[in-house]
Amino acid sequence: MRSISITRPDDWHIHLRDRDYLVKTVKDVSRYFGRAIVMPNLTPPVTSIEEAKKYLERINRLLDSDSNFRPLMTLYLTEQMSDEVIREVKRSDFIHAIKLYPAGATTNSESGVRSIENVYPLLEVMEEEDVVLAIHGEVTDQNIDVFDREKVFIDNHLIKIRRTFPNLRVVFEHISTNDAATFVAESGNKIAATITAHHLLFNRNHLLAENLRAAYYCLPILKRDTHQQGLVKAATSGDSHFFLGTDSAPHPRFAKESACGCAAGAYTSHAAIELYAEVFDQAGQLKNLEAFASHNGPDFYELPRNSDQIILTKKSWEIPSHYAFGNDSLVPIRAGELVHWTVTG
Numbered sequence: 140m141r142s143i144s145i146t147r148p149d150d151w152h153i154h155l156r157d158r159d160y161l162v163k164t165v166k167d168v169s170r171y172f173g174r175a176i177v178m179p180n181l182t183p184p185v186t187s188i189e190e191a192k193k194y195l196e197r198i199n200r201l202l203d204s205d206s207n208f209r210p211l212m213t214l215y216l217t218e219q220m221s222d223e224v225i226r227e228v229k230r231s232d233f234i235h236a237i238k239l240y241p242a243g244a245t246t247n248s249e250s251g252v253r254s255i256e257n258v259y260p261l262l263e264v265m266e267e268e269d270v271v272l273a274i275h276g277e278v279t280d281q282n283i284d285v286f287d288r289e290k291v292f293i294d295n296h297l298i299k300i301r302r303t304f305p306n307l308r309v310v311f312e313h314i315s316t317n318d319a320a321t322f323v324a325e326s327g328n329k330i331a332a333t334i335t336a337h338h339l340l341f342n343r344n345h346l347l348a349e350n351l352r353a354a355y356y357c358l359p360i361l362k363r364d365t366h367q368q369g370l371v372k373a374a375t376s377g378d379s380h381f382f383l384g385t386d387s388a389p390h391p392r393f394a395k396e397s398a399c400g401c402a403a404g405a406y407t408s409h410a411a412i413e414l415y416a417e418v419f420d421q422a423g424q425l426k427n428l429e430a431f432a433s434h435n436g437p438d439f440y441e442l443p444r445n446s447d448q449i450i451l452t453k454k455s456w457e458i459p460s461h462y463a464f465g466n467d468s469l470v471p472i473r474a475g476e477l478v479h480w481t482v483t484g
């Protein structure tokens with residue numbers, strides 16, 4: 140059986156949720172990831188250093204006593220954030236980014252930014268303090284087709300942000316189009332992107348052809364196969380602009396399979412590196428998995444790379460049809476099917 144050894148990977152974009160849900164999410168993310176950037180879109184969102192500290196403590200309480208996993212916290216950017224909070228983020232040793240959600244773009248983004256220009260003074264402080272800005276890059280204009288929202292965000296906002304704040308470190312999160320991959324690849328070393336396993340493995344046919352499948356509904360929405368192929372090329376190329384961020388975003392079944400609408404978010408944390416390994420294997424680029432999963436992220440965030448290794452073996456296992464999740468259940472990506480790689484050490 141084929142095995143590879145890579146530096147311990149990190150997940151640079153995850154939703155761990157809160158309360159009862161943390162039992163499952165913390166268990167999964169801490170199996171072999173060294174660190175994870177924890178998104179702040181709780182209800183209410185995490186907007187202060189104190190709240191982030193308390194959230195960190197709630198997560199840490201669920202870690203096994205011998206766990207070396209380290210959550211990297213984030214704050215949720217609002218138009219009301221003060222300059223001083225940004226300076227405090229810089230001084231803190233546990234908050235590593237500030238997340239910009241355009242208001243209404245996705246799950247729990249109601250308190251997000253209504254007009255990007257309104258936060259330009261805050262971006263200026265972030266640039267000055269060298270604090271990482273993580274962006275959900277989709278416009279929210281109801282007149283813009285949902286499949287075009289990422290491209291329009293680049294044209295209307297990102298190009299201008301890049302020009303206005305050339306030294307601001309920006310992570311364009313969970314990119315889903317060739318347009319985004321090209322934009323990032325052609326930007327200097329201050330702009331990078333996370334890519335999810337589900338945007339690499341699937342396209343909109345998986346979501347929409349045959350039955351409408353709730354587990355695949357996420358934002359940014361899955362695009363056509365040519366975008367999927369472009370993302371695979373970018374992720375597996377070894378280009379340091381791209382790194383692993385699962386955007387694993389669990390919703391209990393009642394919120395996914397509901398008559399009043401399906402919550403956006405795909406769960407991949409149960410098999411994250413295993414699914415990425417499949418993508419790199421299929422592309423004939425396993426040699427670049429380590430750069431994507433374990434090197435490019437810490438290098439961009441200016442954190443040390445993990446110093447130990449994990450072993451991945453090409454051996455299949457079956458993903459359960461669902462997991463317990465609070466007092467409901469959670470249907471993961473690939474439910475009831477095989478994944479072809481296993482973490483064996």
Ligand code: NCD
Binds near residue numbers: 356
């Ligand atoms: C995320 C969530 O559920 O919190 N949903 C998603 O579809 N990705 C939010 C986000 O990252 O957009």
Ligand code: ZN
Binds near residue numbers: 152154
């Ligand atoms: Zn997310």
